[in-house]
Amino acid sequence: MKFIQSTHQDIDGIFQLYNYATTYQGEVGTLKWQGFERSMVEKTIDQHLQWQIMLDDELACVFTLTLNDPLIWEEKDKDPAIYIHRIATNPKFRGKHFVKHIVEWVKKYALENGKLYVRMDTGSGNERLNNYYISCGFNYLGVVKLKNTAGLPKHYQDGSFSLFEIKLS
Incomplete structure (x- = not known):
């Protein structure tokens, strides 16, 4: 399992995983993604915040980091935190617990970058x-x-x- 930054050449693969994730969300939940702007993904790539997990030289999972999230976290956004967004898994690799691997990787990344919290959100009710x-x-x-x-x-x-947080020590 290898974590690497995404490049502009990866955008089609990223959107393919977003499409798989959206379909799966519709099968198992009530809230699903409604598409993303290509320019938003390009911006996260340019900011070095779009990541992917490669497994056996295949794109297995993607996720995005943000360094602030004031619209969702409001006053708490003043805390030194990193936010995980848009986790999408290749169906071929579903069940590999990528979120657990992402969390461990992001915790180290956060500490290396002076952050004290790892946060994420998801639609409520699931x-x-x-x-x-x-x-x-x-x-x-x-x-x-x-x-x-x-x-x-x-x-x-x-x-x-729903809001989720890990306080790092």
Whole structure:
């Protein structure tokens, strides 16, 4: 398992995994992604915040990091935190517990970059997913309804979201 930064040459593969993830979300939950702007992914690549996991020289999983997230985390965004977004797994590798591997990798990355928290969010109401994130080491902080969603992907426009956090020592 190898973690590498994504490049512009990886964009089609990233969107293929996003499409797989969106289909899967529709099968197992009530909230699913509603597509992402290509320019947003290009920007995260340019900022060196789009990552992928390679397994046997195949694209197995992708995820994005952000260094701030004020629309979702509001006042807590002032804390030195790193945020995980848009985890998508190649169906061929589903069940490999990539989130657990991502969390361990991001914890080290966060400490190396002076961050004290690792955070993430997901659509609320999926107890199975909430419990999985808790099993990955996150503390469940509860549900929020976002006040301002301007600039966020479409799936944030409606609904409420569960927040998760790991405090690093």
